Amino acid sequence: DAGITQSPRHKVTETGTPVTLRCHQTENHRYMYWYRQDPGHGLRLIHYSYGVKDTDKGEVSDGYSVSRSKTEDFLLTLESATSSQTSVYFCAISDTKGDQPQHFGDGTRLSIL
Amino acid sequence: GENVEQHPSTLSVQEGDSAVIKCTYSDSASNYFPWYKQELGKGPQLIIDIRSNVGEKKDQRIAVTLNKTAKHFSLHITETQPEDSAVYFCAAWATGGGNKLTFGTGTQLKVEL
Numbered sequence: 001d002a003g004i005t006q007s008p009r010h011k012v013t014e015t016g017t018p019v020t021l022r023c024h025q026t027e028n029h030r031y032m033y034w035y036r037q038d039p040g041h042g043l044r045l046i047h048y049s050y051g052v053k054d055t056d057k058g059e060v061s062d063g064y065s066v067s068r069s070k071t072e073d074f075l076l077t078l079e080s081a082t083s084s085q086t087s088v089y090f091c092a093i094s095d096t097k098g099d100q101p102q103h104f105g106d107g108t109r110l111s112i113l
Numbered sequence: 114g115e116n117v118e119q120h121p122s123t124l125s126v127q128e129g130d131s132a133v134i135k136c137t138y139s140d141s142a143s144n145y146f147p148w149y150k151q152e153l154g155k156g157p158q159l160i161i162d163i164r165s166n167v168g169e170k171k172d173q174r175i176a177v178t179l180n181k182t183a184k185h186f187s188l189h190i191t192e193t194q195p196e197d198s199a200v201y202f203c204a205a206w207a208t209g210g211g212n213k214l215t216f217g218t219g220t221q222l223k224v225e226l
Contacts, residue, residue: 004156040218041218042117042119042202042216042217042218042219043157043202043214043216044216045213045214058213059114059213090157092156101214102159103159104149104156104157104158105156106154106155106156107154107155107156
């Protein structure tokens with residue numbers, strides 16, 4: 001299995017609180033992605049990164065920010081969590097040969113009450 | 114933008130039978146079509162992919178076919194086994210498509226003994 005670790009694996013929090021999810025990789029891959037998975041929607045891209053400090057928005061980026069200060073770490077932040085952000089969040093990585101996500105982490109289940 | 118439709122949403126087969134999952138896409142510029150398998154509590158795992166210059170690709174019991182004219186692609190699993198039970202996602206990616214895959218909504222495959 002590719003070396004991708006997501007933390008925490010589960011989190012319950014309240015509306016209005018800030019939340020940060022972490023993705024850590026040991027593969028030295030250039031590209032990293034954050035997706036959310038919701039019933040009936042498949043996986044939707046939130047943000048992605050194509051290098052340290054280089055990030056861009058995906059199709060559902062509103063309410064989310066990201067940071068990548070090191071190759072191995074990609075952080076997803078919900079500045080003020082809302083109930084609509086209750087979801088399962090997946091991090092993915094790609095090697096330098098292409099920019100399609102090839103390996104996914106095992107996800108973070110986030111519940112916002 | 115790209116729209117990917119996936120059918121059926123659920124599929125139940127007897128062990129040893131074949132399973133077929135179909136996807137259609139809307140963007141004629143799409144040129145890469147991966148399939149992912151997701152087991153309960155895990156992230157999606159890339160199981161096979163096909164590029165637009167190829168009509169069919171096979172890897173042991175799984176195969177993918179692509180019809181560019183009709184804009185559809187299919188996953189075929191032969192001699193199904195209980196461990197094939199999972200959710201399967203198709204996806205499409207287009208050059209210049211903003212570096213994102215568009216996913217189908219998933220098919221829950223159940224292989225019954």
